[in-house]
Amino acid sequence: MSETFAIKTEGLIKSYGSFQALYGVDLEVQKGEIFGFLGPNGAGKTTTIRCLLDTIHRNGGSVSVMGIDPLKDPVAVRALVGYLPGELSMEANQTGEKLFRYFNQLRGGKAEWDYIREMAKRLDLDIKRPVKTLSHGNKQKIGVIQAFMHRPELLILDEPTSGLDPLMQQEVLRLVEEAQSDGATIFFSSHIMGEIQAVADKVGIIRAGRIIEVAETSSLIGRSLNRATVRFKQSVDVASLANVQGVTVLGHDDGTSVTVQVEGEMDGLIKALAGFPVLDFETQRPSLEEIFLAYYKDGTD
Amino acid sequence: MNTIFRYTLSRSRGGILGWGIGMFLLGLMIVPVYSSFEGQGEMMEQLLDAFPPEMMAFFGEMSSLDTIEGFLEIEYFAILPLILGIYAITSGGGMIANDEENGTLDLVAAHPISRSSLFFGRFLSILTGILAILVLSWLGLVVPAQAMENVSLAGIGTPFLSLFSYILLFTTLALALSLLLPSKRITSMVVGIFMVADFFIQGFARLNTDLEAIADVLPLKFYQGTGWVTDRLNTSWFFGEIAVAVLLLLFAWWRFARRDIRVGGEGTWEFPLISKLRRGKVEVSGD
Incomplete structure (x- = not known):
């Protein structure tokens, strides 16, 4: 065997x-x-x-x-x-x-x-x-x-x-x-x-x-976790981003920038951002420990 | 084992040549130095009388300094165990621990070779190195001594044979301890202290008879660097030291075969008690 x-x-x-x-x-x-x-x-x-x-x-x-x-x-x-x-x-x-x-x-x-x-x-x-x-x-x-x-x-x-x-x-x-x-x-x-x-x-x-x-x-x-920081040319209302599936708004600065966490594919966020005057888009890969904390909170620890 | 032997020998050839040539040159120089003292026995006597008895005790029978045999005993053979002992401690203590501490052993040990092949291949290369250094040392003395009366090649060889068993003993002691103690540095320190302490105890035992019982069981006692012209090799002492060295070697092999190959961050580089205390400290500070 x-x-x-x-x-x-x-x-x-x-x-x-x-x-x-x-x-x-x-x-x-x-x-x-x-x-x-x-x-x-x-x-x-x-x-x-x-x-x-x-x-x-x-x-x-x-x-x-x-x-x-x-x-x-x-x-x-x-x-x-x-x-x-x-x-x-x-x-x-x-x-x-x-x-x-x-x-x-x-x-x-x-x-x-x-x-x-x-x-x-x-x-x-x-x-x-x-x-x-x-x-x-x-x-x-x-x-x-x-x-x-x-x-x-x-x-x-x-x-x-x-x-x-x-x-x-x-x-x-x-x-x-x-x-x-x-x-x-x-x-x-x-x-x-x-x-x-x-x-x-x-x-x-x-x-x-x-x-x-x-x-x-x-x-x-589907469980991949990414963090993205978006800067805009002018102040915008980022509240709508929170409605995108898998996206959590972590923080924003006077509507000129926003940091979000994305679970799974980025497609939804990219499409949602198409309507905004984006100046800069930067993604960060969270540490594995952060991913584990996100997905295995009720795990063996 | 053959690959390990050849590779280890090739890697350490610089060290072996350095020590061997150094010892060869020391031998070449020491006899001419005696020649410059020859015929000045009376002046040497006066010089020796000026030394305190405690200092004289370390050099044994100082009155023989005006003969080539006595001169070589005191100025050369008496210090050889300490000089070559450093080589023994370094090579024996580092045989496994060096590569373990620099992290290269993990990759080598993951190849299809047994721990025994790795161990004995490396040990054979160290043994070859010791023999090469001793032969070069002997040759360094033989070349100038050929011109002297009462000095035979075999006679000069006797202390080197004795030195071989002494060096082998310290090599295997350092090897065995390096597989028990947390680091090569600690092994070198422990074996080095033991070797120097042995040297001093042998000296003090000439002044204080209470120390004789201890001195009689220490390795330097069985080194036959003195009385080498008239005396033949004491084979009991020689083979006794070899036997102890073999036992230490077998212990080291047994230990290596059963022990984990260490890499960084495993927590096996400290004494267990220190490791426990340190972990306790970290946990407290982490609260």
Whole structure:
């Protein structure tokens, strides 16, 4: 039964001394899907991932990765997985190329150098430069390439787009989708809802060490939360905006500007604003914590 | 394991060469320094008489300073455990903790290698480094000493063999403690204090017989850097230190295999009590 799942955890518990990080996490990730693992900082995303790879040992529950218990055979699990850590650190004096050679040797030489060079080109990375001379974003690109380079059956990516500019973020998300097309399963953690929505088939939401919800990504789209600040050329009556579905007026300033919160699609607000002399329109993405507070007020806390 | 061994050795080759060449040059210099003292035994006697007995006690049999054997014992072999002990503490204490503290171990450990391969691959590279430094140190002394009478290559090798077991002991002690204590800094401090305390206790034990019981069980007691020309290697002491080092190594391996690889923000970088107190403080301040 568990062979249909790339990842399956039941009642996963992990403590660090007296601090309990995971309180019985249940997850099922089907083979071949992109699973978004969403949660604010400190929610337990990285701890869950590290239990999957057995770089930390679980205190309770069961874990199966590609049908193997990582506690019993961690080497076999890691051979099937490409991993990008959330806090990526690498030897500062080594070049990207040397690191790829080292990681490739640790994997028994499974990587294809043509594929490495192709990814480096797509991500605009010079692999001949020492890590210490690279920006945070370029270091992240090395991390991305080393995770993909041996075409693993399962990719576990902990905040893969962290530190990348928007264009490169899109390129990494394309790599993720291509890997899925090639048959890989992707377990992808993030604290950015939009990025999960862009690629994931299914989303698991974790908060304070507990899974709050596992849902199809499409069901989250209607729950997206945005904040918009609109400035007008002259004073207008913004009361009508409050009647638009999903829009809540948070504040306004003498009718020359208004800040609203929009649940779901922005279409209604945009159409309503068409009748106003808009000078400036600025959207802000609220923090995941704010989204959680909005949607999971009666949750586990 | 072979990949880990070669990579770790290549990464630390600069340090090994630095220490090895430094020790080689020290050996090259120390014999010519003796030559400049040779024949001035009477003046040396007068100088030594001027030192207080407490200070003399640290150097053992100072009256032998006017012979090459005595000179090397006092000016060279007596301080080698402290000098190379620093290397032992740094390399042993940092074998796992260095990469753990800078965050690189998490990614390496997520590759298909067992903890045992990672551990022993790295340890073998440290062992190779220690042997290389000791061989270079020995060569540094052998080259100038060849011109001297009563000094054999094997005779000079005896203290280096003894030094090997001593250094190995401190390397494995630092390694074992680095897997128990919250940070490499604390490990270095604890093992460093122990090593220096051992040095002082051995010295004071020559003045105060009450300290002999303690001195007799400390590692420096079993270091055979003195009496090396006439005495053969005390194999019981040598293999005794090696045995303790092996036990410490096995403990460290056992601990590493069962322990979490630490990354930032996990709260395992402090002593449990301090961590608890700090958390309590944060909760109070958060109210």
